[in-house]
Amino acid sequence: MTSTSATQQELFRFLEDRFACAQACTECARLSALRASLVPPDGTAEQERLRRRGIMCAEVCDATCHVLSEENRVDEEGIRVQLEWCRTVCLECAHAFEGLSGAEESVEACRACARACTEFMAVLD
Secondary structure (H helix, E strand, O other): OOOOOOOHHHHHHHHHHHHHHHHHHHHHHHHHHHHHHHOOHHHHHHHHHHHHHHHHHHHHHHHHHHHHHOOOOOOHHHHHHHHHHHHHHHHHHHHHHOOOOOOHHHHHHHHHHHHHHHHHHHHOO
C-alpha cells in the first residue's frame, strides 16, 4: 500500500476492529440460526434473512482484512471501494439486528466497524 498515508499502527488498529466486527457478526449469525430452529415456521424466513445478513457482514469484514493485510500492492481506489462496502454492510447489519434480544454487542461491534471504516478512509486522504 505504497500510495496511502496510513501508518502501520493505524492499519493494525483497523484490522483488529475488522476482526472484532467479523467475530460479532458471526456470533449474530449463529444466534439467528439457533433462533430459527426454535421459532414456529412462520418466523423462520425472517430468522434466515438475519442469519444470512450476519454471515455476509462477517465475510465482508474478513475480506476487508485480507485486502488490507495482503503483501501484494492494492491501489488506493480499490482500498476505498472495499472500505465503503464494509462500512455499508456493517451499518445494514447493525440496523437489521437492532432491537433483537442478545444482539446488542453485535450491533455495537458493527457500528464501531463502520466508524472505523470511515475513519480509515479519512486517513487515506
